[in-house]
Amino acid sequence: MKIQFQLNGKPVQAEIQPDTILLDLVRKMGCKSVKRGCETSNCGLCTVWMDEKPVLSCSVLAARAEGRRITTLEGLEKEAQEAGRYLAEEGGEQCGFCSPGFLMNVLAMERELDSPDEEEIKEYLAGNLCRCSGYMSQLRAVKRYLNRRKEG
Amino acid sequence: MGEKRYVGAPVVKKDAPSLVGGRPVYTEDLAPEGCLVVKVLRSPYAHALIQRIDCQEARKMPGIACILTWEDVPGKRFTMAGQTYPEPSPYDRLILDRRVRFVGDAVAIIAGESNQAVDKAMKRIKVTYQELDPVLDFRAAKDHAVLVHPEDNWKSLAPVGADNRRNLCASGIDEKGDVDSILASCAHKVEQTYHVKANQQAMMETFRAYSYLDTYGRLNMVASTQVPFHVRRILAHALDIPKSKIRVIKPRIGGGFGAKQTVVAEVYPAIVTWLTGKPAQIIYSRYESQIASSPRHEMEIRVRVGCDQEGILKAIDVYTLSNTGAYGEHGPTTVGLSGHKSIPLYRTEAFRFAYDVVYTNRMSSGAYRGYGATQGIFAVESAVNELADQIHMDPVAFREKNMVRQGDVMPAYYGEQAMSCTLNQCMSQAAEMIGWKEKFPCRDMGNGKVRGVGVAMAMQGSAISGVDVGSVAMKINDDGFYTLMVGCSDMGTGCDTILAQMAADCMDCDLEDIVVHGTDTDISPYDSGSYASSTTYLTGMAVMKACESLREKILKKAAQYLNCDEAELEFDGRKVRQVKGEKEISLKDIGNQIMCNNEEALAAWESHTSPISPPPFMVGMAEVEVDKETGEVELIDYVAVVDCGTVINPNLARVQTEGGIGQGIGMTLYEDVTYTEKGQMLENSFMQYKLPTRQDVGKVRVEFAPSYEPSGPFGAKSIGEIVINTPAPAIASAVCHATRVQVRELPITAEKLCRGMHPEWFGHGSPT
Amino acid sequence: MIQAKEYVRPSSLEEAYQLCRRRSSVVAGGMMWLKMENIQKQTIIDLSGLGLAGIEEDEEQFRIGAMTTLRMLETHPGLNQEFDGIFRECTRHIVGVQFRNGATVGGSIYGRFGFSDILTCLLALDAYVELYYGGVMPLAQFAAIPRSITERNILVRILIKKDGRRAAYRTVRRASTDFPLLACCVAKKGGQWQISLGARPQRAKAVVISENEESCGAEGWEEQEAIRIAKEGVKAFSFGSNLRGSGEYRRVLAELLIRRLARQLQGQGEAGSGMGSGREQSKNGTMTESDQSRKEDNRR
Secondary structure (H helix, E strand, O other), X not given: OEEEEEEOOEEEEEEOOOOOEHHHHHHHOOOOOOOOOOOOOOOOOOXXXXXXXXXXXXXXXXXXXXXXXXXXXXXXXXXXXXXXXXXXXXXXXXXXXXHHHHHHHHHHHHHHOOOOOHHHHHHHOOOOOOOOOOXXXXXXXXXXXXXXXXXX | OOOOOOOOOOOOOOOHHXXXXXXXXXXXXXXXXXXXXXXXXXXXXOOEEEEEEEOHHHHOOOOEEEEEOHHXXXXXXXXXXXXXXXXXXXXXXXXXXXXXXXXXOEEEEEEEOOHHHHHHHHHHOEEEEEEXXXXXXXXXOOOOOOOOOOOOOOEOOOOOOOEHHHOEEEEEEEEEOOHHHHHHOOOEEEEEEEEEOOOOOOOOOOOEEEEEEOOOOOEEEEEOOOOHHHHHHHHHHHHOOOHHHEEEEOOEOOOOOOHHHEOOOOHHHHHHHHHHOOOEEEEOOHHHHHHOOOOOOEEEEXXXXXXXXXXXXXXXXXXXXXXXXXXXXXHHHHHHHHHHOOHHHEOOXXXXXXXXXXXXXXXXXXXXXXXXXXXXXXXXXXXXXXXXXXXXXXXXXXXXXXXXXXXXXXXXXOOEEOOOOOHHHHXXXXXXXXXXXXXXXXXXXXXXXXXXXXXXXXXXXXXXXOOOOEEEEEEEOHHHOEEEEEOOOOOOOOHHHHHHHHHHHHHOOOHHXXXXXXXXXXXXXXXXXXXXXXXXXXXXXXXXXXXXXXXXXXXXXXXXXXXXXXXXXXXXXOEEEXXXXXXXXXXXXXXXXXXXXXXXXXXXXXXXXXXXXXXXXXXXXXXXXXXXXXXXXXXXXXXXXXXXXXXXXXXXXXXXXXXXXXXXXXXXXXOOOOEOOOXXXXXXXXXXXXXXXXXXXXXXXXXXXXXXXXXXXXXXXXOOOHHXXXXXXXXXXXXXXXXXXXXOEOOOOHHHHXXXXXXXXXXXXXXX | OOEEEEEXXXXXXXHHHHHHHOOOEEEEOOOOOHHHOOOEEEEEEEHHHOOOOOEEEXXXXXXXXXXXXXHHHHHOHHHHHHOOOHHHHOOOOOOOHHHHHHOEHHHXXXXXXXXXXHHHHHHOOOOEEEEOOOEEEEHHHHHHOOOOOOOOOOEEEEEEEOOOOEEEEEEEEOOOOOOEEEEEEEEEEOOEEEEEEXXXXXXXXXXXXXXXXXXXXXXXXXXXXXXXXXXXXXXXXXXXXXXXXOHHHHHHHXXXXXXXXXXXXXXXOOOOOHHHOOOOEEOOEEOOHHHHHHHHHHOO
């Protein structure tokens, strides 16, 4: 079957199977930032936005993308590099495999929450697992990123 | 060498923009279109013989390229352990064996054009198994009537006390002094047994590799591995082909933690490509990574410790029973660390360390950060905490009386001397950070909750002494930039960057002038690989040596170009000039001139090995809050102070520490491993195997107390592994101080604490 | 992984219902659980084109469309104000925000999973389900029927009456975003206590216990009453063992949690006091007491 949707701001068409998973589709369409870390919706590595809301692309049928706006890290390059810079300045990206999904959710959080405190940040990002960092450097980076305008 | 600009600075990793930008730099991202999909059919039984395996129908399915069974693979046994040859791990594997030895063991390899085609074909393979009695209880495995490896061509290459006729993968003893009589004379003693399960490394990128034949018909393997050179050798053994026919390339890898020090997945695409000539790729599912991989060795450790009236520790006796599972990867070596890296934390008159490593019909174990030290330190540090509690002495004070100090010779650590050790400083600094004096042992919060604090020390090594080899090659290019070719494996830890920091300071150049080339066995100099906490310490020294000889060559070449004696010259990183004179030439000009009319390559190639393995040291302290009724535990605060020698990159060292502690917290509080009666592992997904989330790790705070290690680069020791060792004993003791319940089998769960605090509520009782 | 040969997004409930009558079809809610099932179907029926994602509120009740996501429940001001923040409390531990942006209330309730926080919560509120075929029935009744019997039907909405009840929710989990080891919801309306327990590990059910009016007013009667309710309540349930805990431990926890939640409700004002019961609304959603105490910890 054929679907049409917006991928990173551009209208696209794709030929899919009825049971194609969005994660596999966007990777096939070149968005290799989207990773798979589990099969049970637990790791958050595959986070993309559907109509600006963060979702697990491993659990979304590609067919459901019809007419929707799908955003991956490739579509947020400037923002990703900026937020990513804060992460790298803490050494928090480590192996980097969870970074794209993590950054997608950080950027979603920035849009959804108004000056979240530490507990709110942790809760919003709890669905993004990371095995390297122990999370502290990520928290430092997110707090600095969110406060960047105050920091100057 | 001038001033240090980069060593000691929080330099951002060289690959950071790629990683945070989501660039396609990992194995799966790089695999060519059209790779065959390789999957493995796995045994449903813990122990069985394959009587018949019928693949006829499956082979005819559309899109299937090949299906392999035990009849199609070489019959020479090998080990998948990524260790220096001759490996201490026994040669007990075949790519596919007629005997399957755990639930999840490989039965057949299926390769086809798509996931769907392979899945369909897999269902059509008809296997008739003869079920055999399994050996599931590791306490009963030694000299069990059932043998896990009865085969005649099983062999052990090293004298590790292995005997397949006794289900023994290794066995041994090391001692000094008369432990029994000293313990008998001790005023206070503790004898307890501690149990650590087969925790999973659970790196976010599962095992994966792809292979293809190159222009010369050689097998090229791109693998997510920590040990590219060992992969080359192991594939040659497994396929029974010359090593010269194999090339291994390591791209960016999504975490390893030791898991990828075992060649878990590479053999499957390799044999498919070798036999079909087609590119082939395997990607382990998380399920496979959980049930058929290379987790920590389950160990049960009996510890006896005794002290006198004043709290002076007299003797430590450790017996470790280690469960290597179905195969012996890292079995003979991990067990050693359970004693050799726990007992030397203390000055004692005598020690004994004995061990058995047994085969069972469970998943094979492997290398996981800490590598046996984690299990041993949980046991010994818990026993010491229990002893201090028993004599009502503050465990910090108890340790201050007994801990190893700089200059001490450590009999239980191969007689090595601690040339660099600030363990005492780590202790006082950590106590200060957490507010130990005010908080020890516990405080009732008045709301049904109680808080307790606990402490533990740890050590590890820095590379395997007399075995590991770190090498680098360094060359000057036109315009005078350098290429640093390394054979170690950056697995996210940042070693490419750290080595470049060292090289830049040695060459007095900018970090941008050093291009690091990560590992390709055709190009990189031989390096044993990134494991055993070796890279900073060992490969770092190789960098220093290479830079030194390159500087000499630069001077020599400059002398030739300037037509003077090299003794007159100095090199400041940019220019070579006469100390007393006018002549000078820039490095840029040298770099460009050597491209013309030149007979000597401006390159250096150096290896380094070390006769000693200087231990890093650390102290961890935990504060927990426990619900006095439900037993729920919340980790409030964790502080750590680390002596890793000179800190080369404070950011990366900090994140190593925080990350290791995070994993340590995971194994202590959340990550359980249980089996069915038939030997099936139940925590087979992230839904059941609970890694800590960012809400589960409390607050982790890290500081450093650097010593200076004379044998290390810039005074550095290791940090990668030690950092996982303190959470288990520190948290267990904090919980005990809060509840009076000492948990000796991980993980510490609310139920265990509730039962310990309120045994009367269970059975026929109730809370009210 | 689920496999299917056809994908349909019906534009009417009737069409969806007719499609789902076929044995070879399967209804997709949020896909969170469905995608993990190793099944082959002819048709996946996607309900996302029916306008069922939303919460309507009027004077008398809440009407929650089956495709409403758990995140919408979590952040809905009206629902959380009416029921003391329990919708936030019963959702916020479920995996992560991305998961809750996908998982639907219809999927949770239709699946009737043993571990369901949502089912546990709704059962304490006397909620109703609206089925396309068969109309409205009490959730308790629906939850008790085996899944196979209602398989060929469409769950359209969940209905919750605003009957002035107070409610409190608490789980014990082995890790913060794990399935609950035990989930407990207690509600109070007039002289009736409604206790719902999920993850026993069997699917949630609820019982009603009447207040002992005679004890009222005596010294320490509230504590005594909470203990009595907990003891009575636990008797109505069976408890089993799984990876997360033993049946014995669950029984102990059940008694402890019911007692605590009952005490919490006793300490609160009557219906209509809304968020005034010691809670405050934060800028990013409703705040629960556990948030509050944790924040105080962090200020140490």
